[in-house]
Amino acid sequence: MYKSELLAQNLRQMIENEVWKPHEKLPSLREQTQLSGLSLITVLNAYQTLEAQGLVYAKNKSGFYVAERSRQKPSYNAEVSLKKAVQINSAVFHYLKSIQAEDILPFGSAFPNPELLYNQKFMQLLAQHAKRKNSYLNSDSMPPGNLALRKIIANRYILQGMPCTYDDIVITSGALEALNLSLQALTHPGDYIILQQSVFYGAWQAAERLGLQVITIPDHPQHGFDLSAFEQALKQYPIKVCWLMLNCQNPMGFTVNDHIKERIADLLHEYQVYLIEDDVYAELHFDQHKPLPMTYFDRHQRVLHCSSFSKTLGMGTRIGWVHAGQFSDAIQHLQLMSTLSASPLIQNALVDYLSHHHYEKHLRHLRRQLEKLKKKYCQFLKQNLPAMCEFDYHPSGYFLWIRLPEQCDSFKIYEELLSFKIGIAPSLLFRPEHGTQNFLRLNCSYPWNDAIEHAMDQLCCCIENSIQSMPKPSSPSG
Amino acid sequence: MYKSELLAQNLRQMIENEVWKPHEKLPSLREQTQLSGLSLITVLNAYQTLEAQGLVYAKNKSGFYVAERSRQKPSYNAEVSLKKAVQINSAVFHYLKSIQAEDILPFGSAFPNPELLYNQKFMQLLAQHAKRKNSYLNSDSMPPGNLALRKIIANRYILQGMPCTYDDIVITSGALEALNLSLQALTHPGDYIILQQSVFYGAWQAAERLGLQVITIPDHPQHGFDLSAFEQALKQYPIKVCWLMLNCQNPMGFTVNDHIKERIADLLHEYQVYLIEDDVYAELHFDQHKPLPMTYFDRHQRVLHCSSFSKTLGMGTRIGWVHAGQFSDAIQHLQLMSTLSASPLIQNALVDYLSHHHYEKHLRHLRRQLEKLKKKYCQFLKQNLPAMCEFDYHPSGYFLWIRLPEQCDSFKIYEELLSFKIGIAPSLLFRPEHGTQNFLRLNCSYPWNDAIEHAMDQLCCCIENSIQSMPKPSSPSG
Structure with missing residues (x-):
C-alpha cells in the first residue's frame, strides 16, 4: 500500500472516531x-x-476541514454499490409462503430434501433422550448451551487445524440466529457492512432490521468473489463488518479458493474489519476435503464462523452455533434477551449422536446421494435448457444457479411456474438491489422421477x- | 374526560403523526x-x-407552534418516572450466570422445580414422535408454526370465552421470543413504552435493545397495579405500547382484579395504545378459576397476549406463542428473519399431548403441589423472618416477594448468600431504576427438606x- 493511502486510512479512522468533529480543521499540510x-x-495526496x-x-487557502456526517457518504461508484436504508419489501415473505404449500414441487426450497436428512440413528437417540428428565436440564437451556456439545464442536475445528476451545462456541437456534446475533453484537444502526451481490436473503433482511448501510461486492464470474472490488470497498467506505459466504455459496454454488481466502484474512486485519462467515453448506462438498472456513486463515480474531446441522440432519433440529471467540459473552447476552436457548433435548441427543461417528x-x-442427484439434473438441463441459458457445475451442495438471457425476468417465470404447482427461487430474492433479474436457483436434491422430469x-x-x-434486436443500421 | 383533555389528546396524536411539523403553526384559537x-x-385549555x-x-401574539421533537419530552413527574435511553448494566447477566451453577440452591431461579414439570406422558409422546420423519416437516418449521397446535391454542382461548382463530396465533421459541417480537413489531427506536415498576428483567432488556423510552407505573401496595398513575402516564406521555403482567405477576405475585383490567382495556382504547401482556404464569393459579387475560376485556384489538409451556411443562420445551391478531403477519415476518421457528418435533408432540386431556x-x-409448597415456605418464614420483614401470600405461582426494612440492600444479601451456595433474586434485577433495593424474590417450588430448611x-x-x-435512628431531639 502507498504511504499516502496508509495516511488517508489513518486519518479516516480518526475522523470516524471524532478526533476531529465536523467543520473542525485538520492539521495543516505543513504540520502533518x-x-x-x-x-x-x-x-497532499492523502488529503485529496x-x-x-x-x-x-x-477551504480556499485555509486548509482542510472535516465534512458533515451526512456529507461523508461517498458518491456512487461503478464497482461497489451503496444501498442506503435497505428496504426489503415483502417479496421474500410472500415467496416463502407460496413455496411452502404442500402441493408445490420444492425446487425453490433452500433446504435439502428432508428424506435425505433426519438420519434414523439420530432419531432413535432423540427418542431415547426424550424419555429422560436429565435431557432437559435448565443449565442446558441457558447460553452458551450444552457443554459437551460445545466441546465436540470445538474439537471438529481442532481436527480441521484450527485452534478452538468450547468457550469460543455459542449454541443457537439454527445458523440464522447465530448470524443475526453476531451482526447485532458487532454493529450499531447506520454502520456500513459488506454483502456479496447475490446472497442469502436473510442477510439483506438482517441489515434492514438493524438499520445498516449495505455495500455490495459484485459476483466474480470466474472466482466467485471479486477481491479487488472488496479491497476497493474497504478502502473507500468505513466498513465495520462483512457478512460473506465463501463455501458452496448460496445461491451461486461456488467455493472460493484458498489463495483468495488468505488475502481476505489479510485485508480484514489491515482494515480492522470483522467477518461474519455463513458456512452452513460446508459439509456438503463432493470432493474429499471439506473446504476451509475463514477461521483457518484468521490470525487476528477477526472472524465469527456460523454454521448449523439444518442442512445435514434437518432444519427441524434448530441447532446452530457460532465460533464467536472474544464476542462469546456479547452474543450470549443478546441471546439471553431474545430466545434464551436452543432445545436442550436436541442438544443432548446430538452429543450422543456426534460422539459415536454416526x-x-x-x-x-x-454427499454421495446429493452428487448423484446434482449430476442427473445437470445432464437433463444441459440437454433441454434453451441454448441461451448457462449454468456451472460445482462439486458441492444441491443448488444450480441458472443464467437466462438478460432480458428474461425470472420473477415472471417463477409466477408462471407457480400456477403449474412448481416452485423455483427467482434472483430477485438474492440480489434485490440489482437491475436485471435473469437468474434462478434450482434445488436439485429431490429424487428423479416422472413427475420431476415433467416439471x-x-x-x-x-x-x-x-x-x-x-424484444428482437433491430437490424444494424447502415 | 374533559372536552379540553380530549382535544389535547387529539392534537397530540396529530403532532406525533406529523400532521404539523416542528415549528409549524397550529390552527389559531379562533379557527380551532x-x-x-x-x-x-x-x-385554550387544551393548547396550554x-x-x-x-x-x-x-409565540407572543402569534399563536401556538409545534416544538422540536427533542423538546417534546416532558419534565420529570413524581408519580411516573421517565427512564431515558435505558441502560441495563450486566448485573442481570452475571446474576443469571451465578445462580446457574449446579451446586447453588435455586431459590433465585425464575423457573419452577423441573422435577414437577416434564410430565412423563409428555416425554413418552415426545419419544414416539422423535422416531417419525413426519414429526419434522419443513412446513412446521416455518412461521406461524404447526397448524394443529395453533388450533388447539386458539380453542383454549375460545373455551375461556374469547374469540380466537388459529390465524391469530404465532408459535415462538418460548414466551420471551413472543414478547420480544411483539415489542419489535409495534415500536421504533425512541418510542415511549410503559412498564410496571417491578417487572421481569427481560422487559428492561428488550427496551434497552430496541432503544425505547421507558415510563414506569409505581407498584400499588393493595391492588398491585396503580390505575390512576397509569392513566396519568397515558395522558402525559406519547405512549405507544404497554408491556404488563397482571396475573401472578413476576416478581410480586399479585393478580389484578377484573374491575381494574376492564378499566385498563378502556384506557388502551381511549389513548390508542397497544398492550403486550406477559401471561406465562396464568395456569399456576390455586383457586378454581384461571385468571382472565386482558384479551378477554379487549374489544378493540389492542392486546397481544403472550404465553408459553415453559412454566408448566418445562423451559426445555422452548415453545411459546403470541395471540397476535392483526399483527400476526408482522411478527411472522420478524421471526422469519431471526430464528425461523420453534422445534417442529416438540410442536408435534405437544399437539398429541394437548389433544388427550393429559x-x-x-x-x-x-397446582396442588405448588400450593402445598408455597404454604410450607410461608409458614416457616412467618415464624423465622425478622419482625421488620413482610410478604403477602398470593394463591398462585411459586414466588414470594419479601420486603425488608428500607435501609437493607438485598443485593448485598444476595452476594453474601452466594458464598453459602444459596441463590436468591435481589430486587435490583426487577426495578433497576429504583433507589431503594429492599426486596427479594424467593422461588418456593423445591420440596422441603433439611437442606432447604437450613438454607x-x-x-x-x-x-x-x-x-x-x-444505622440506628438518632433519638428525637427536644
Missing part, C-alpha cells in the same frame, strides 16, 4: 508533514483522497417462451 | 373554536396542556444481620 515525516506531496471520498472539504457415516452417504420440461418450456417473447 | 364547536376557553407537556410553544390432569397436579435459616440469619447493621 512535520509530524509524519512524509513528503508534502504524499500528505479524503476529499474525493467526501470525508473532508478544502454423523461422519451419514455425511458420506448424504423440468415445464421449466425449460417456460424459459423458452420467455426468450421467444423477448 | 370554529372548527370544533368548542368554547374558546376549552380550546400541550404547552405544559412541551409539545407546543407559544395437560389438564398434569396442571391440576402441579432458609441462613437466609433469615443474613437478613437479621443486615438489619442489625442498619
